[in-house]
Amino acid sequence: MLWAGATGLHAQATSQVTTTTVRGRVEVIGSEGKEKTRHRAIPGTVVWLMPITGAGSEATAAAPANPSANPRLVQKNKSFDPHILVVPVVSMVDFPNHDPFFHNVFSLFEGKRFDLGLYEAGTTRTVRFDRLGISYIFCNIHPEMSAVVITMATPLYAISNRDGQLSLAGVPYGRYMLHVWSEGMGPENAQPLTREITIAENASSLGVIRVPEANGQRMAHKNKYGRDYDEPTPNNSVYKQQR
Numbered sequence: 001m002l003w004a005g006a007t008g009l010h011a012q013a014t015s016q017v018t019t020t021t022v023r024g025r026v027e028v029i030g031s032e033g034k035e036k037t038r039h040r041a042i043p044g045t046v047v048w049l050m051p052i053t054g055a056g057s058e059a060t061a062a063a064p065a066n067p068s069a070n071p072r073l074v075q076k077n078k079s080f081d082p083h084i085l086v087v088p089v090v091s092m093v094d095f096p097n098h099d100p101f102f103h104n105v106f107s108l109f110e111g112k113r114f115d116l117g118l119y120e121a122g123t124t125r126t127v128r129f130d131r132l133g134i135s136y137i138f139c140n141i142h143p144e145m146s147a148v149v150i151t152m153a154t155p156l157y158a159i160s161n162r163d164g165q166l167s168l169a170g171v172p173y174g175r176y177m178l179h180v181w182s183e184g185m186g187p188e189n190a191q192p193l194t195r196e197i198t199i200a201e202n203a204s205s206l207g208v209i210r211v212p213e214a215n216g217q218r219m220a221h222k223n224k225y226g227r228d229y230d231e232p233t234p235n236n237s238v239y240k241q242q243r
Contacts, residue, residue, distance in 0.1 A: 022049075022171045022199060024206030026164035026182070028213050042164040043183035043214035044084045046150055047206065048157035049168065049176040052196070070094045070126065073137065073147055075103050080137060080147035084159055084183075089132055089151050096124040104140035106224045109187050111135030111151060115224055136187045138221055143229040146219040150181065166206065173200050184212035187221060 026045045071091060074081045076098040087093060097103050097119055105125065106115040111133035116125040118141075129135065129151045139145040156176075158166045176199060181192040197206070223229050 019170045019172050020199065020201070020204045022168040022204050022206060024166040024209055026160045026166065026209050026211055028184075029210045041214070042160065042162070043211060044148075045160040045164075045166070045180065045182040045209065045211055046084065046086060046157060047166055047168070047181075047209070048086075048150075048152055048154055048179050049171065049197075049199075050154050050156075050179065051172075052175040052177060072096060073105075073149065075099055075105070075139070075145070078139075078142045078145055080145060082147070084148050084150070086150045086152065086157055086159065087129055088155075089153050090128065090130050091151070092126055092128050093149065094124050094126050097121055102141065103145075104224070105137060106140055107135045107137050107149075108224060109134070109136040110191065111149065115140075134181060134192065136219070136221070138219075138224075140224045143221075143223075146221070148181075148183070166209075171199050171204075174198070178206070180209060180211070182211035183214040183219070186215065186219065 024047065026042050028042055070093060071085060071087050072094045073085055074096050078099065085093070095105050095116060098121075100121045102118045102120055104116065104118050107113055108115075112127065112129045112131050112135045114127050116127070119125055129149060132151050132153060135149040135151065137147040137149060156168055156171055158168045160166050176197055177194050178197045179192040179194050185192075197203075
């Protein structure tokens, strides 16, 4: 991953204001290290800031979860919605099945490890994400299904939009460790890339964040047993809609 233009957007705040909006832009590079043309899809990218001790410490606490509504990763049309979900550590996340057939959601990667087993249409399973990190989420029946849950201990994060733009509001001036995760990194590189930055009145831009291209629509992975999926999806009555 390469970085460019680390400072270049001046904060609009006066010297009395201690927070600013931090912005950046995601671009795609190829394996040869050259920037891809603009028509190539920009992979979903998440950046977050962790204050370095003594700098911006007021931003270290994660935003409290709404006790009346858990975050949800909905299974519908053999896909997860949303595809990328960011939650505070210790969040309870619901996994409702809105498809007319069974799913088996699991994660065996660096973040939260779990296996929800087979559960039918109209039912919901819930997982407590009590470990910081990146969880790659799959279905053991449908290999085309994938999602990512990023559990963090800071409210200072942003997910890139379709144009690759990033914006983090209310960032206190100070020193931070910047973390970057992108879909093009894949499960084999679960650890986000990091570097130290300083946010100040004349330094409130992340510049251009260059990330690898995502490898197609399906994130390459094995099933929960570490084996290749059967193709096509098993045509077995246990996976069909219950009448």
